[in-house]
Amino acid sequence: MAGVLLALATALAGCQREERQLRLDPPIADALDKIALMPNRISGAPPDVYFVLGKPYEVNAYNLSQGKRLYAWFGCKSCHGDGQGGSGPGFLDGWWYYGPEMVSIFASIRDGRPHGMPAFGDRMTTDQIWQLAGYVQTIGSYEGKTAAPSRNDEKQTRPAENRAPAKLLFDEGPSPVHPDQGPTP
Amino acid sequence: MNRPATTTGMRDIDIARTKLTGALAETWTTPSGFWGALATVDHKIIGRRYIFTAFVFLALGGVLAALMRIQLAQPEARLLGPDRYNQIFTMHGANMMFLFAVPVMEAVAVYLVPLMVGTRNIAFPRLNAFSYWIYLAGGMLLWTAFALDMGPDVGWFAYVPLSGPQYGAGKRADIWAQMITFTELSALAVAVELVVTIFKQRAPGMTLDRIPVFVWAMLVTSFLVIMAMPAIMIASTSLILDRLVGTHFYNPAEGGDVLLWQHLFWFFGHPEVYIIFLPAAGMVSTMIEPFARRPAFGYLGLVMALIATGILSFGLWVHHMFVAGLPRLGDSFFTASSMAIAIPAGIQIFCWIATLWDGRPVFKTPLLFIIGFIVTFVIGGLTGVMVASVPFDTQVHDTYFVVAHFHYVLIGGAVFPLLGTIHYWFPKLTGRMMSETLGRWSFWLIFIGFNATFFPMHILGLEGMPRRIYTYQPDLPWHGLNLFISLSAVILIAGFLLFFVNVIRSARSGEVAPDNPWDAPTLEWATTSPPPSYNFAMIPVVGSLHPLWSERDTLPVADGLRTDRRELIVTTLATAEPQARDASPQNSIWPLWAAIATTIMLIWSIFSPWAVVWGSIPVAVALIGWFWPKGTPEDES
Numbered sequence: 001m002a003g004v005l006l007a008l009a010t011a012l013a014g015c016q017r018e019e020r021q022l023r024l025d026p027p028i029a030d031a032l033d034k035i036a037l038m039p040n041r042i043s044g045a046p047p048d049v050y051f052v053l054g055k056p057y058e059v060n061a062y063n064l065s066q067g068k069r070l071y072a073w074f075g076c077k078s079c080h081g082d083g084q085g086g087s088g089p090g091f092l093d094g095w096w097y098y099g100p101e102m103v104s105i106f107a108s109i110r111d112g113r114p115h116g117m118p119a120f121g122d123r124m125t126t127d128q129i130w131q132l133a134g135y136v137q138t139i140g141s142y143e144g145k146t147a148a149p150s151r152n153d154e155k156q157t158r159p160a161e162n163r164a165p166a167k168l169l170f171d172e173g174p175s176p177v178h179p180d181q182g183p184t185p
Numbered sequence: 186m187n188r189p190a191t192t193t194g195m196r197d198i199d200i201a202r203t204k205l206t207g208a209l210a211e212t213w214t215t216p217s218g219f220w221g222a223l224a225t226v227d228h229k230i231i232g233r234r235y236i237f238t239a240f241v242f243l244a245l246g247g248v249l250a251a252l253m254r255i256q257l258a259q260p261e262a263r264l265l266g267p268d269r270y271n272q273i274f275t276m277h278g279a280n281m282m283f284l285f286a287v288p289v290m291e292a293v294a295v296y297l298v299p300l301m302v303g304t305r306n307i308a309f310p311r312l313n314a315f316s317y318w319i320y321l322a323g324g325m326l327l328w329t330a331f332a333l334d335m336g337p338d339v340g341w342f343a344y345v346p347l348s349g350p351q352y353g354a355g356k357r358a359d360i361w362a363q364m365i366t367f368t369e370l371s372a373l374a375v376a377v378e379l380v381v382t383i384f385k386q387r388a389p390g391m392t393l394d395r396i397p398v399f400v401w402a403m404l405v406t407s408f409l410v411i412m413a414m415p416a417i418m419i420a421s422t423s424l425i426l427d428r429l430v431g432t433h434f435y436n437p438a439e440g441g442d443v444l445l446w447q448h449l450f451w452f453f454g455h456p457e458v459y460i461i462f463l464p465a466a467g468m469v470s471t472m473i474e475p476f477a478r479r480p481a482f483g484y485l486g487l488v489m490a491l492i493a494t495g496i497l498s499f500g501l502w503v504h505h506m507f508v509a510g511l512p513r514l515g516d517s518f519f520t521a522s523s524m525a526i527a528i529p530a531g532i533q534i535f536c537w538i539a540t541l542w543d544g545r546p547v548f549k550t551p552l553l554f555i556i557g558f559i560v561t562f563v564i565g566g567l568t569g570v571m572v573a574s575v576p577f578d579t580q581v582h583d584t585y586f587v588v589a590h591f592h593y594v595l596i597g598g599a600v601f602p603l604l605g606t607i608h609y610w611f612p613k614l615t616g617r618m619m620s621e622t623l624g625r626w627s628f629w630l631i632f633i634g635f636n637a638t639f640f641p642m643h644i645l646g647l648e649g650m651p652r653r654i655y656t657y658q659p660d661l662p663w664h665g666l667n668l669f670i671s672l673s674a675v676i677l678i679a680g681f682l683l684f685f686v687n688v689i690r691s692a693r694s695g696e697v698a699p700d701n702p703w704d705a706p707t708l709e710w711a712t713t714s715p716p717p718s719y720n721f722a723m724i725p726v727v728g729s730l731h732p733l734w735s736e737r738d739t740l741p742v743a744d745g746l747r748t749d750r751r752e753l754i755v756t757t758l759a760t761a762e763p764q765a766r767d768a769s770p771q772n773s774i775w776p777l778w779a780a781i782a783t784t785i786m787l788i789w790s791i792f793s794p795w796a797v798v799w800g801s802i803p804v805a806v807a808l809i810g811w812f813w814p815k816g817t818p819e820d821e822s
Contacts, residue, residue: 018335018355020268061355146792150350151431154438160350160431 016054017147020062024127028053033126035103041111044103057134058102061147067135068149068161070128074120076136082157083139083165088116091140092158092166100140105133135161142167197723198744206722208748213305213718215772224774226310227718231317232296233614238317239289242280242324244685249277251678258671260659270655271338272357276331278341279361282457283368284324286599290464291375293606294403296614298379300709300716301397303388303725305753306769308381309374311776311811316374318780323367326788330360337361340653342454343424345435345446350428359428359791362421366787369414369421376410379403384758388708389743390727391761397707397730398481401488402467405495409456409463412499417453420446430794447509451502459498461595463491465602466533469555472602472609473537475705476552477544480731483536490529490536497526507578516575523573530566534559549703550624554605557632561597565590568643583653586646592639604631604684611691612698616715619695623687627680634677641666641673706731711740724754727761775811782807 024032028049037044050057057063071077079088089097098104098113109129112119120129138148144164151160159165197205215225225231252273256265265273299307307313330336337357339348348358383404387396396404423434424446433439435446470481481487503511503519511519537559546552568590572578581587604627611619650663657663701710710733712721723742729735743763746752751769756762786800 018333018357020334022266022268065354147355149354150428151433151436152351153346153349153436156431156433156439162429163431 016056017059017061019056019060021056021127024125029126032130035106037103037107041107042098042104043101044107046103046106057130058137059145059147060134061149063131064135064138064145064147064161065149066128067131067133067138068152070124070132071135074124074132076132079116084158091136094140094142094166096140100137102130102133102137105136106130109133109136140166196744197746197748200748202722205748206717209719209722210717212748212751215718220774221772223777224314224772226306226314226770226772226776228295228299228307228310228313229716229718229720231310231313232292235288235292235295235317235320236614238321238324239285239292240685242284243289244681245328246277246280246285247678247681249273249280251674253277254671254674256655257657257667259668260657260661260664262656265655267655268338271653272331272334272336274653275337275340275343275361276327279327279337279364280324281595282341282461283365284320284327286461286595287372287457288320288368289603290406290461290599291372291379293468293603293610294379294399294406294464295375297610297709298382298400298403299386300613300712300720301400301707302383302386302391303708303711303721303727304382304386305720305724306751307378308386309378309770311770311773312374313378314773315776315780316371316378318777319367319374319783320371322780322784323364323371326367326784327360327364330357335360337364342450344450345424345427345443348424349435350431353428356791359425362424363787363791365417365421367784369418370783372410373414376407376414379407380411383407385755386753387756387761388725388727389754389756389761389763391756393759394484395727395730395732395761398470398484398487398491399464399467402463402470402491405491406460406463409460409495409498413453413456413460416449420449420453425791429791444506444509447506448502451505452499454505455502456495456498458594459494461599463494465558465599466491468602468606469537469558470533471707472551472605473540473555474731475703476547476549476555477540478547479540479544480706480734481536482539482543483532484730486532487536490532493529494526497522497529501526504573504578507575508582520573520575524570527566527570534563549608550619550621550628551605551609553625553628553632554601554608557628558597558601558605561593561601561632561635564640565593565597569594581646583651584646585642585650585652588652589639589642589646592642596635596639601631604628607684607688609703610709611688611695612702612714613709614715615692615695616698616713617691617695618698618702619691620687623683623690627683627687630676630680630683632680634673634675634680637673638670638677641670645670701733706734708732773811775807779804779807779811 031047031049034047035044036047057067079086080090083091085091085093089095096104098108106129108117109124109132110119110121124132135149138145138161141148141161141164144162144167146162148162149160150162197209200208213227215221215227215230222230252265253270256262256270295307295313299305327336335355335357337343337360339353339358339361343358343361346352348361383396383400423432426432427434427436427441433441435441435443437443470487474481501519501522503515504523507516507519537555541556568586572581572587572590608619608624611617645663645666648662648666650657650661657667698714700713702714703710708725708727709716711725721742723744724746725732726741726743728741732740743754746754746766751771752766753769754763755765755767757764782800782803786796786804789796789800
């Protein structure tokens with residue numbers, strides 16, 4: 001019985017993790033745009049529909065991998081590098097100027113932030129912004145997600161997202177890992 | 186085997202015939218009940234399971250094909266979206282190649298080869314049980330994943346970079362790669378068993394030139410499996426490593442190579458075609474004899490053609506990669522070798538035609554399928570020679586012309602003989618005959634339906650319709666032919682449904698079959714239908730290529746085998762002279778545990794590399810249980 005339940009739970013998780021929503025219904029996209037931010041525009045609450053859908057932009061493999069492509073296509077690399085930062089802040093070091101919540105990252109991308117972060121709200125659709133936000137959060141995650149994307153077909157500068165690069169950097173341990181090196185499997 | 190009894194123990198010469206069969210049955214029979222069924226190592230029970238499972242996968246793959254045909258029947262259809270369509274064509278191809286075509290050929294061999302060479306069980310019977318469980322687990326992995334929207338969507342050959350870490354999101358490509366590992370593991374296990382069975386367990390007197398052609402075909406096929414499958418196992422393992430751990434086998438930026446995938450895949454993938462076709466050719470050569478009422482024409486030519494095809498099949502994998510960009514010499518070499526393989530195929534075709542020409546053919550259902558095979562396979566072979574030419578291939582690559590070509594060679598070359606095989610050996614599998622009327626109806630429906638479905642695809646391809654598209658626009662000139670193809674597919678499906686109805690009805694209430702209903706010449710017809718658990722009460726002694734024709738009344742037998750333990754005769758490789766009495770393993774539940782442990786390790790390793798470390802512990806425990814010493818001598822010379 002327990003085994004059946006476990007199989008069922010895994011199955012449902014599997015469904016959600018692999019589903020590919022290629023185009024959102026316009027009403028859902030509108031609802032997803034209505035986040036409730038705190039007055040200082042840091043932290044807040046996503047719309048209810050986000051939870052009804054099952055946090056699709058944090059746990060769904062397709063959305064995360066689309067986020068990774070958007071990260072390259074919209075030039076995020078030119079300031080944030082591969083996540084280690086450049087003229088913009090890095091995501092791997094455990095510091096989030098506006099907090100690690102999805103809504104804060106969503107707001108940063110949609111509306112921009114002071115000191116150089118432009119607003120992308122008029123260049124990307126709502127679900128693209130959510131996909132990108134989910135990916136950016138994954139770069140800095142301390143736990144490797146099974147749904148996270150793997151390496152790209154290019155020069156390797158840090159461990160891939162599914163190997164939790166932020167955790168490796170943050171966890172000095174007896175033998176700290178240099179960001180250029182991958183972890184041992 | 187008239188040697189003095191060197192050890193104690195009951196021998197078959199010591200007791201009367203009636204008591205003999207009782208004693209053998211007690212030693213060999215699989216105990217009834219749940220655990221008995223799970224622990225059995227009887228090649229007949231496992232072979233039947235294998236065949237049944239493979240046909241279930243055929244039916245499931247057919248459902249996918251039907252879905253694709255409904256979707257493509259009209260332009261801009263809305264039944265399937267692009268994502269689901271990608272999964273469906275990938276599942277259709279992977280399922281038909283890895284879960285149906287290869288396993289079903291090996292399954293038929295698992296059942297028939299020990300009977301045809303006159304022995305009591307396959308070599309390494311526990312490995313045989315293990316291979317079935319692994320095959321079942323691999324099939325369930327693929328189909329469960331598909332049901333969960335996790336089905337692979339990268340084509341049945343999963344080219345990188347599409348299937349690689351950058352573009353293959355989620356675990357879909359990993360499911361494909363690991364399913365490959367399962368099916369290759371089971372295929373390799375069966376191949377090793379068959380080689381040893383054919384080399385060392387042939388009945389006394391069955392010299393190399395007295396081996397039935399189907400057994401020869403399985404020998405060559407098994408060597409192809411042993412040499413081709415490691416390439417794909419390396420490929421699929423390194424793909425999973427790239428995707429999970431971040432290795433760079435297929436990453437050109439870090440010194441990897443994208444084309445490496447295509448070479449590794451097709452170095453396996455092309456011999457794979459012959460792994461499917463050679464058993465079918467062997468089945469035809471063996472089945473044609475009782476229906477032509479004469480020995481197959483050109484035994485030596487048929488066997489040499491099988492071996493030549495096997496060797497040549499490793500020299501033409503690059504013709505799948507003509508559009509990848511090759512040096513001129515490569516183009517010419519692989520064009521020449523691709524055309525050269527038509528020679529051994531042609532030799533076989535002419536031998537079969539000569540056999541029918543000179544014989545007095547009896548047109549029963551199996552022979553109808555053989556003739557259907559010759560017609561469709563020749564058409565498929567001719568388009569094969571066409572696409573072997575680089576300029577032509579460049580034109581039709583990735584179009585429906587190629588779809589038409591490979592369905593002609595695979596369905597024409599393998600499924601037609603296989604359906605004939607089921608009709609022919611059904612009495613040996615179940616003890617009952619299949620209905621001749623239903624058989625004829627299903628043959629004509631399948632033959633007409635198949636040609637009406639797939640022939641127009643040649644034209645569609647020449648008109649430029651690409652493969653793997655989920656829909657097309659109404660202003661393209663393809664919708665008339667597509668609708669015709671989809672309607673013809675209904676006839677084809679009706680033929681297959683009728684075949685399945687025939688199988689189920691005949692298995693339940695068919696006419697009870699005598700030992701040798703077709704008056705066939707090979708050894709499997711020398712025992713009852715279906716055979717007893719010990720196959721033969723006395724091991725036959727073979728004096729010719731057609732033992733049941735040359736010695737119709739009394740087949741000489743060997744004696745001296747013990748009846749109180751599982752024993753079979755080991756013979757020399759070339760001349761099949763008796764060498765030893767070898768013990769054949771008892772039933773064991775350990776192969777099942779080993780298969781479950783291996784399954785857990787392999788599936789877990791899609792998600793975490795640590796699975797290989799921790800998952801290998803249960804595998805080791807299961808293998809220790811499996812090989813625990815029994816303290817009895819293995820064989821007596």
